[in-house]
Amino acid sequence: MLTCSKTYKDIPFAHRQPLHEGHCSKIHGHNWSITLEFQASELDKNGFVVDFGKLKYIKAFIDSTLDHACLFSKDDAIIGDLANSSYGDLFNICWVENASCEGIALFLYETFSKLIKENEGERVSIKTITLHEDAKNFVTYTP
Numbered sequence: 001m002l003t004c005s006k007t008y009k010d011i012p013f014a015h016r017q018p019l020h021e022g023h024c025s026k027i028h029g030h031n032w033s034i035t036l037e038f039q040a041s042e043l044d045k046n047g048f049v050v051d052f053g054k055l056k057y058i059k060a061f062i063d064s065t066l067d068h069a070c071l072f073s074k075d076d077a078i079i080g081d082l083a084n085s086s087y088g089d090l091f092n093i094c095w096v097e098n099a100s101c102e103g104i105a106l107f108l109y110e111t112f113s114k115l116i117k118e119n120e121g122e123r124v125s126i127k128t129i130t131l132h133e134d135a136k137n138f139v140t141y142t143p
């Protein structure tokens, strides 16, 4: 099977782990990188797994939802109070099930898989997604 990969680098956004006993409970940011590995049941008419030039909907999602945003867990009550206060406008919040690197990778897999299906049909799917917090720490999800 042929695969191809596309990486989106240096996407600044913040998160926090409300239950963590260390510094991860504080709101903090990283310059995240996302690598999507695509697989296809057959190549397209150009001989591509996926045409990188047609993935603008992925970049559009990153720019509109992740860039300079805060990804917080849906059950983070303190952030919920903050979001509903007069300070709520300070944050571009994207709520996820769990704002760990692992949870964000799952969220991005589900989001991008839906977009890929809408735009590419059944021929192409995401084989793996790798989410880098920084140069040292990353998570890979393979469904």
Ligand SMILES: [Zn+2]
Residues within 6 Å of the ligand: 015, 024, 028, 029, 030, 133
């Ligand atoms: Zn972090």
